Each structure stands twice: as structure tokens, then as C-alpha cells.
Amino acid sequence: MFDFLEGYDLLGAFWTTVRLTVLSAVGALIWGTVLAAMRVSPVPLMRGFGTTYVNVVRNIPLTVIIVFTSLGLFQTLGVTLGARDFTTINFRLAVLGLTVYTAAFVCEALRSGINTVPVGQMEAARAIGLTFPQALGYIVLPQAFRSVVAPLANVLIALTKNTTVAAAIGVAEAAALMRVMIENEAQLILISAVFAFGFICLTLPAGLFLGWVSKKVSVKR
Amino acid sequence: MSDAAATKENPAPGTGDLVVLRKVNKHFGDLHVLQDIDLTIARGEVVVVVGPSGGGKSTLCRAINRLETIDSGEIAIDGKPLPAEGRELAALRADVGMVFQSFNLFAHKTVLANVMLGQVKVRKKKKDVAEARARQLLDRVGVASQADKYPAQLSGGQQQRVAIARALAMDPKIMLFDEPTSALDPEMINEVLEVMRQLARDGMTMVVVTHEMGFARSAANRVVFMADGRIMEETTPDQFFSSPRSARAKDFLSKILHH
Numbered sequence: 001m002f003d004f005l006e007g008y009d010l011l012g013a014f015w016t017t018v019r020l021t022v023l024s025a026v027g028a029l030i031w032g033t034v035l036a037a038m039r040v041s042p043v044p045l046m047r048g049f050g051t052t053y054v055n056v057v058r059n060i061p062l063t064v065i066i067v068f069t070s071l072g073l074f075q076t077l078g079v080t081l082g083a084r085d086f087t088t089i090n091f092r093l094a095v096l097g098l099t100v101y102t103a104a105f106v107c108e109a110l111r112s113g114i115n116t117v118p119v120g121q122m123e124a125a126r127a128i129g130l131t132f133p134q135a136l137g138y139i140v141l142p143q144a145f146r147s148v149v150a151p152l153a154n155v156l157i158a159l160t161k162n163t164t165v166a167a168a169i170g171v172a173e174a175a176a177l178m179r180v181m182i183e184n185e186a187q188l189i190l191i192s193a194v195f196a197f198g199f200i201c202l203t204l205p206a207g208l209f210l211g212w213v214s215k216k217v218s219v220k221r
Numbered sequence: 222m223s224d225a226a227a228t229k230e231n232p233a234p235g236t237g238d239l240v241v242l243r244k245v246n247k248h249f250g251d252l253h254v255l256q257d258i259d260l261t262i263a264r265g266e267v268v269v270v271v272g273p274s275g276g277g278k279s280t281l282c283r284a285i286n287r288l289e290t291i292d293s294g295e296i297a298i299d300g301k302p303l304p305a306e307g308r309e310l311a312a313l314r315a316d317v318g319m320v321f322q323s324f325n326l327f328a329h330k331t332v333l334a335n336v337m338l339g340q341v342k343v344r345k346k347k348k349d350v351a352e353a354r355a356r357q358l359l360d361r362v363g364v365a366s367q368a369d370k371y372p373a374q375l376s377g378g379q380q381q382r383v384a385i386a387r388a389l390a391m392d393p394k395i396m397l398f399d400e401p402t403s404a405l406d407p408e409m410i411n412e413v414l415e416v417m418r419q420l421a422r423d424g425m426t427m428v429v430v431t432h433e434m435g436f437a438r439s440a441a442n443r444v445v446f447m448a449d450g451r452i453m454e455e456t457t458p459d460q461f462f463s464s465p466r467s468a469r470a471k472d473f474l475s476k477i478l479h480h
């Protein structure tokens with residue numbers, strides 16, 4: 001019944017999806033944290049930048065961002081991100097686009113987490129002589145992260161599914177392969193089911209695991 | 222009160238002014254919360270600040286370690302004027318211990334880690350040195366056995382004593398207490414006040430905002446009465462409680478001594 005799978009590199013395609021997800025997730029977590037720090041910083045210029053970034057990026061469709069990385073960055077400005085062959089260039093551009101986009105959501109999740117940390121924590125941190133970055137890094141952000149594991153899990157699940165947009169610039173991830181298979185085989189429903197199942201296999205365990213982590217690390221007050 | 226004798230145990234303030242406020246003014250929008258505040262605190266002195274709620278007592282404390290900026294005037298600590306924002310200010314805050322009404326212990330860190338953090342990150346002490354000092358301070362405030370617990374697992378009185386240890390770990394020149402017992406159940410108030418009395422006896426310079434008149438009588442060298450953003454009266458505890466001069470102070474005392 002599953003003969004139609006023969007001759008296609010299903011695992012390879014999903015492996016690309018996983019790599020896209022993991023690399024973009026790491027990038028988005030780092031960049032999103034920096035953005036969140038900017039949004040709560042006492043420096044008005046940083047706050048302004050953080051706010052503008054989030055409001056602009058969050059409201060652009062991901063497809064537009066991904067296509068821009070290829071048409072705008074690569075084809076017009078010649079940005080290759082250190083790669084030579086098209087496959088690698090497109091893959092890296094997709095990671096960049098996904099990072100830029102997802103970071104806005106990470107930032108907002110973190111910022112809501114920061115808001116759950118009572119102001120007294122920041123004050124006590126500064127009262128013992130920690131600088132603002134130290135107070136943020138040692139006291140506020142660790143507590144904010146603990147309270148946003150669940151919302152961040154949602155961002156991660158959304159990111160996993162969003163990687164399918166990378167097909168738009170020719171990255172051979174799962175959705176790209178699905179399109180090819182649907183064109184070549186007369187098994188529309190089965191093929192769709194196989195890919196849907198593949199994505200669930202990626203997102204469900206991650207979601208369950210992070211849900212467990214979220215309970216485990218929550219801060220008692 | 223039975224501990225009136227403690228006043229005599231309290232050593233006379235040492236020489237030199239530690240904190241000097243001159244013509245300090247602060248507004249919150251239209252509200253003039255600190256109005257021309259002049260206040261000098263000598264080394265080793267224990268000053269109790271009392272007054273009606275909203276009078277500006279917390280703002281005064283917070284201005285002294287610059288958690289709150291001031292609009293005009295000068296605040297100097299140990300001869301040095303308060304720096305603006307930045308590293309220098311952070312260093313100064315480390316010299317000024319602060320104890321809050323709501324404890325504000327770092328919720329994600331153990332009691333021991335709470336008392337070690339500032340020593341390691343601000344004073345740059347080695348971990349083992351910081352830990353030894355933290356345990357010694359926790360023992361001094363009577364919570365040594367709770368070192369590995371998280372703040373939420375402790376009673377309010379225990380949490381406040383840890384907060385005092387955390388501030389002491391920075392070896393501050395002065396300790397500010399902003400209503401340290403107001404959030405506590407009555408049976409826990411004394412354990413915290415006792416730690417504070419001991420600190421006073423050991424010669425720590427202290428500014429204490431409190432409504433605990435027993436503490437004021439037994440431990441304070443001076444009482445400052447604040448209302449409507451002004452210092453209305455500044456005198457010895459005996460003088461203040463037996464014959465307050467201003468009508469505001471009389472009115473305040475009659476209310477506070479009734480319960």
C-alpha cells in the first residue's frame with residue numbers, strides 16, 4: 001500500500017525540515033532574547049528599535065520575508081551567507097528569514113514573561129549593586145524564561161510548520177517533496193496523510209516534552 | 222516597654238556624617254513627594270522614620286540608594302555625591318543595603334544562592350568564600366537550617382531575615398529598612414525586629430521606616446517624623462513619644478498608639 005513512497009527520499013526531506021527548525025529556533029531564541037532585552041531596556045533608542053522591529057516583522061507574511069531573502073538579499077544584493085552552491089545558499093537564506101520572523105514572536109513571548117516577574121525582583125537585584133544587564137541576565141530573564149516555556153513551545157511548533165514556506169525558494173524540505181510526489185503519484189490523500197503524520201511526529205513529542213519542562217521549572221512565589 | 226534599657230546598650234553614634242541630604246526635591250507628576258528634605262545621618266546612628274502613609278517615607282529611602290531619581294538637591298554617601306546611572310551607581314548601591322516590605326528574595330534561587338549572588342557578581346568574591354560568609358550570615362539571622370530551600374518554602378519572618386542577610390552580605394555602610402515588618406503575621410514581627418536590634422547594637426548605621434514604636438523607643442537614636450513630603454519633626458524617641466511638638470505628629474501618634 002505504501003509502494004508510492006519508493007524512490008523518494010522522505011527521510012532526507014524531513015531531515016532538512018528538522019535542520020531548518022533547529023537552526024532557526026536557536027537563532028530566533030538568541031535574537032528574540034536580545035530584542036526582548038531591548039524592549040525593556042532604559043535606553044529609549046533601543047526600546048524604539050525593539051518595538052518597531054516587532055511591529056513591522058510580525059505583520060509581514062512569512063512568505064514575503066522568505067522570498068525577499070532570495071530575490072532581495074541574494075539576487076539583488078548578492079548576499080550568499082558564505083555559501084557557494086544554490087542548495088546551501090537557499091537553505092541559509094531560509095534559516096535567516098525564519099530566524100528574523102520567529103524572533104519577533106519569541107521577543108513578545110519573553111516580554112510577557114518578563115511582565116510576570118514582580119518589579120520587586122528587579123529592584124532587589126539593583127539594590128545589591130547588580131548593573132541593569134546583570135539584573136536582567138541573572139534575575140529577571142531566568143524567571144521570565146521559566147514562565148514562558150509553554151508559550152515558547154507554541155512558537156516552536158508554529159516554526160516547525162512554518163519551515164514549509166522555505167519550499168518557496170527551493171529548499172528541499174518535506175513540503176517541497178510532498179508537492180513533487182502529489183504531482184507524480186495518484187495517491188493524494190495517502191501522501192498528504194503521510195506528511196501530516198510526519199509533522200505530528202516532530203511537533204507532538206516536542207510539545208509534550210516542553211509542557212513537562214514548563215511544569216518542572218515553574219517559579220513558586 | 223521592657224526593652225527601654227536597650228537604648229543604653231546601643232553604642233553612641235561614631236564620628237562623621239555618613240549620609241547627607243541637602244534640599245532634596247522630588248515630584249511624581251504634580252505630586253511633590255519630597256520637599257526640601259535636609260537630613261544628616263551619622264556613622265553608627267539608627268534613625269527611625271515614621272509618619273502617615275503617603276508621606277514620602279519610601280520615596281526617601283529609595284532616593285538614598287537611587288532606586289528613585291531626584292529632581293533637585295544633593296545626596297552624598299560617605300562624602301561622595303550620588304553618581305548618575307551606570308557602573309559607578311551600581312557600586313554605590315552595593316554599599317547601601319536595602320530591605321523591602323515584601324522581602325523580594327530572588328524566587329528562582331535557593332536561600333543560600335540569594336545571599337551568595339551579590340558577593341560573587343558584585344564583590345567578585347570566590348564561590349567558596351562567598352558561601353562561607355553566606356552561611357555565617359544565615360546563622361546570625363537564625364535561618365542556617367533553611368539554606369537549601371527556596372524562598373516560597375519559608376515563612377514571611379524567615380524570608381525577611383534572609384533578605385537582611387542578603388543585604389549584609391555586601392558589607393554595606395548603611396542599611397535601609399522600608400517597613401520590614403508590615404507584611405508579616407504578628408507572631409513573626411519580633412523575630413525580625415530582634416535581628417534588627419542586634420544589628421543596631423553591633424553599630425550598623427540604619428534608617429528604618431516602621432510603625433513599630435517599641436522598636437523606635439528601644440533602638441533608635443533619633444526619630445524623624447515625615448508627612449506630606451516634609452520632615453516635620455526630628456528628635457529623640459523619648460521626646461517624640463512623650464511630647465511631640467507638631468499637631469500632625471500628635472494626631473499621628475494618637476492614631477497609631479490606639480491599636
Ligand SMILES: Nc1ncnc2c1ncn2[C@@H]1O[C@H](COP(=O)(O)OP(=O)(O)O)[C@@H](O)[C@H]1O
Binds near residue numbers: 249275281
Ligand atoms: N512610582 C510612583 N509614581 C507615582 N506616584 C508615586 C510613586 N511612588 C509613590 N508615589 C506617591 O508618592 C507619595 C509618597 O509615597 P511613599 O513614598 O510610598 O509614601 P510612604 O512610604 O510614606 O507611604 C504617595 O502619594 C504615592 O502615591
Ligand SMILES: [Mg+2]
Binds near residue numbers: 278279399400
Ligand atoms: Mg511606604
